Amino acid sequence: MHDIRAIRENPAAFDAALARRGDAAMSSSLLALDEARRAKILAAETAQAEQNKASKEVGAAKGRGDEDEFQRLRALVSEKKAEIARMQEEAKALDAQLTDALARIANLPADDVPDGADEEDNVEIHRWGNPRNFDVAPKEHFDIAGVAASMDFETAAKTSGSRFVMLKGAVARIHRALAQFMVDTHVDQNGLLEVNSPVLVRDDAMYGTDKLPKFGEDSYRTEDGMWLVPTSEVPLTYSVAGDVLDEAALPIRMTAHTLCFRSEAGSAGRDTAGMLRQHQFEKVEMVSITHPDGSEDEQKRMLDCAQGILEALEIPYRTVVLCTGDMGFGARRTYDIEAWLPGQNTYREISSVSTTGDFQARRMNARFKPADGGKPQFVHTLNGSGLAVGRCLIAVLENGQQADGSVKLPTALAPYLGGKTVLTADGALA
Structure with missing residues (x-):
């Protein structure tokens, strides 16, 4: 959510920042709504003062026996009362229009975010690991012999439709081990608080984390009006909604492993093979609530946490900073980590680490009280x-595949797999 006061102070800068995202100028229409709203409020306040004055004079007119003046003043009080109610309703309607308009405008990019139209303009800033040289052409995850029988798309389609999968046996266990490894690493090494969060949330939580009103079609809603979370960012971030935190409590760092649900409304025809893009998937999410002065360093810390997971799993990756045209709606800056998938012979996104500044905090009124006693x-x-657990599974399977159809598994997973380090060609752990 944008601060209308900041737009009033520098409308040209606001429009220039929107233009970097490829969005049209909005300050004129917003300020016109704001001016009309403020004018109605002022008019209502003026009418209220006139009503108060007339109310005081009614008694005086009655006391001195001036019936005509008494009746005139009574009629004026009644007229002003109706006028005030009407103008307050009009001001309320204009305020709702302004709030809705502000809620539909994307966050402004940080100054250091590169300009660009789409993913082709993203800028690589880091690369780790060297892709393996395979003796034979590497396969995609679902075609690896040791994987194929345990990655059941046909049965999932029978029960749920396209973009679902049933993982079975050893592959299901590897998937579970990955999630456990990620959570343990974030808790034990990175100092995050583990949270077991709901996957059903209310409208307010989706709105507060900028998923509504503009992107409702990207998520699933139940018949009683609840939403299935697109990511646990929603309940974790919204957990501080309406709070005034002590400055000493910041930063708050949380992690959660949950099911996530997305309609993939804009991805028809994309990534239809395999489990790269699913309606239901699992993710280990990180959320930080910080002091404004600490958010830049916090984003870098979170990026290191995510990259560290891939390095521990021995998966080559690269990190890019997203350009203005490829960033998500609520982000000021986003780093994408892309894992190397030899089956596709390319890097694919496995994590996005974003800072929203105070964009979400304004929507959900999340504040802190400065230690010096200043204004919240x-x-x-x-x-x-x-990371995204399913995509990490794909990366582990494809990078570890062997010519005989088996998969060499990362050493870091052995404690979670009973010491086993190989997925055999017939789909067992050894």
């Missing part, structure tokens, strides 16, 4: 995948 300020919120 909005916190900054950040979120990042640490």
Whole structure:
């Protein structure tokens, strides 16, 4: 959510920042709504003062026996009362229009975010690991012999339709081990608080984390009006909604492993093979609530946490900073981590780490009280995948595949797999 006061102070800068995202100028229409709203409020306040004055004079007219003046003043009080009610309703309607308009405008990019139109303009800033040289052409995850029988798309389609999968046996266990490894690493090494969060949330939680009103079609809604979370960013971030936190409590760092649900409304025809893009998937999410002065460093810390997971799993990756045209709606800056998938011979996104500044905090009124006793300020919120479990499974399987159809598994997973380090060609752990 944008601060209308900041737009009033520098409308040209606001429009220039929107233009970097490829969005049209909005300040004129917003300020016109704001001016009309403020004019109605002022008119209502003026009418209220006139009503108060007339109310005081009614008694005086009655006391001196001036019936005509008494009746005139009574009629004026009644007229002003109706006028005030009408103008307050009009001001309320204009305020709702302004709030809705502000809620539909994307966050402004940070100054250091590169300009660009789409993913082709993203800028690589880091690369780790060297892709393997395979003796034979590497296969995609679902075609690896040791995987194929345990990655059942046909049965999932029978029960749920396209973009679902049933993982079975050893592959299901590897998937579970990955999630456990991620959570343990974030808790034990990275100092995050583990949270077991709901996957059903109310409208307010989706709105507060900028998923509504503009992107409702991207998520699933139940018949009684609840939403299935697109990521646990929603309940974790919204957990501080309406709070005034002590400055000493910041930063708050959380992680959760949950099911996530997305309609993939804009991805028809994309990534239809395999389990890269699913309606239901699992993710280990990281969320930080910080002091504004600490949010820049916090984003870098979160990025290191996510990259560390891939390095521990021995998966080559690269990190890019998203350009203005490829960033998500609520982000000021986003780093994408892309894992190397030899079956596709390319890097694919496995984590996004974003800072929203105070964009979400304004929507959900999340503030902190400065230690010096000053006026409460909005916190900054950040979120990042640490990591997408299904995509990490794909990366582990494809990078570890062997010519005989088996898969060499990362050493870091052995404690979670009973010491086993190989998925055999017939789909067993050894």
